[in-house]
Amino acid sequence: MIYIHIPFCKQRCIYCAFYSLATGADKQKYVDALCKELEIRKDYLPDRKIKTVYMGGGTPSILTPEQLAMIYDALQRHYDVSDVEEFTIEANPEQLTVDYLHALRQLGFINRISMGVQTFDDDKLKMLNRRHTSAMAIEAVRNAQQIGFDNISVDLIYGIPGMTLQQWQHNLHTLSMLDVQHLSCYALTVEPGTMLDTLIQKGRIPQVDDDETIKHYNALQQWITDNGFVQYEISNYCKQGFEAKHNSRYWDSTPYLGVGAAAHSFDGCSRQWNIGNVDKYIEGVNSGALAYTAEQLSQKDRYNEYIMTALRTSKGLNKQVLAAYPQYWEVGEKLLTQYICKGLMCETEYGYKLSAQGFLFADAIAADLFCL
Ligand code: SF4
Structure with missing residues (x-):
């Protein structure tokens, strides 16, 4: 994409x-x-x-x-x-x-x-x-x-x-x-x-x-x-x-290429973002040295990104994906019960998703489930 x-x-x-x-x-x-x-x-x-x-x-x-x-x-x-x-x-x-x-x-x-x-x-x-x-x-x-x-x-x-x-x-x-x-x-x-x-x-x-x-x-x-x-x-x-x-x-964390000034890309392991300045962007491309910054994603980064993006979808967090991060999910899992009791999240066969009201607090709930 x-x-x-x-x-x-x-x-x-x-x-x-x-x-x-x-x-x-x-x-x-x-x-x-x-x-x-x-x-x-x-x-x-x-x-x-x-x-x-x-x-x-x-x-x-x-x-x-x-x-x-x-x-x-x-x-x-x-x-x-x-x-x-x-x-x-x-x-x-x-x-x-x-x-x-x-x-x-x-x-x-x-x-x-x-x-x-x-x-x-x-x-x-x-x-x-x-x-x-x-x-x-x-x-x-x-x-x-x-x-x-x-x-x-x-x-x-x-x-x-x-x-x-x-x-x-x-x-x-x-x-x-x-x-x-x-x-x-x-x-x-x-x-x-x-x-x-x-x-x-x-x-x-x-x-x-x-x-x-x-x-x-x-x-x-x-x-x-x-x-x-x-x-x-x-x-x-x-x-x-x-x-x-x-x-x-x-x-779904599919790799994507982003072109243009300030565009982000993801290759499955790292993220990179082009310089957010049109003149410098054009200059870099024309000289063959694209101006960008890159960041290698650790396991923990990928877990946190998954929580942040998947929680925002109607399917929510997938149990199988969470099982691949046992050391990070352990903490988040303990917090789930309170959100389920408050009616902000629910458990499904697929995993755990926000309720309609839970979507209002998505950022705060994601931050809670993050591994810092
Ligand atoms: S300033 Fe441009 S990019 Fe920003 S919201 Fe307006 S139209 Fe969209």
Whole structure:
């Protein structure tokens, strides 16, 4: 599986802590470097036969169809992409014009669009510094469907400061009308150093209200039941058969190659991440000395990573996998009973999984089960 990072945005959303540039940077130079990196690292993965490709950001839809085609050409030259099951592009609604959508369709290799809608509330979109309106998002989804995209995911955020339960329910109601196949839904987190953090500290935006966030989460749980969706990961919901194949493989610890500035890779034993600076990234690729940092994973690291990722899935922790780490799991196992008694976790034939309420405390429970 291959992840391709496009670290450019038209403007910065106030809550965002990802690496991306909101400048008129030379995107062609970056695309050329990506193509070169795909070549340089063609032997990184144990197998060149690729099953999934995910183009994320930043905002991949900032690239022209010609630039997307160049990247695909590089993939075709250096990998076997004859059997790709899922090729996702992340896109912002304002960029998904009818012409752009037609061009994406004509490219022929993109079969899934993940749209950064975030909310259908215009005031909140403005507050978050998004460039689209609710009407633009609705239109983008409908146009994509009409043009033939039949695997569309929408990103929504709940727990936005000042958003009432009723407003959140209105968001869910709007989503029901759109008939999309997949939903990625996140509670807003205030990352230190973001503009959102500063504005909250200055009192210009209210604090996140945790009680309200829990109400939103509970409304979401009701919505997924009423709308025939399944929750297959803490933040991911879909209609039967539309789980994101690419992301699901991250949670199974499948090796992946990540290309682009700040992209991460995993080869089964170590992780490596490219430098989070577009100019230095391009310079490194062009000089043949890719700038990256690597870390060999110990048994303990791999156990902790497994706890963190598997706990977030609806299947949960697998007993057989845990049995391979007896020295680390021994401590975690003793803590399980209290979570099961509190109704936050339950035991299944497969292993141990979080309940719907347990998902609210996933990070704290994972931290408890970690081996430090
Ligand atoms: S579009 Fe996405 S990556 Fe870009 S600033 Fe907004 S949240 Fe961050």
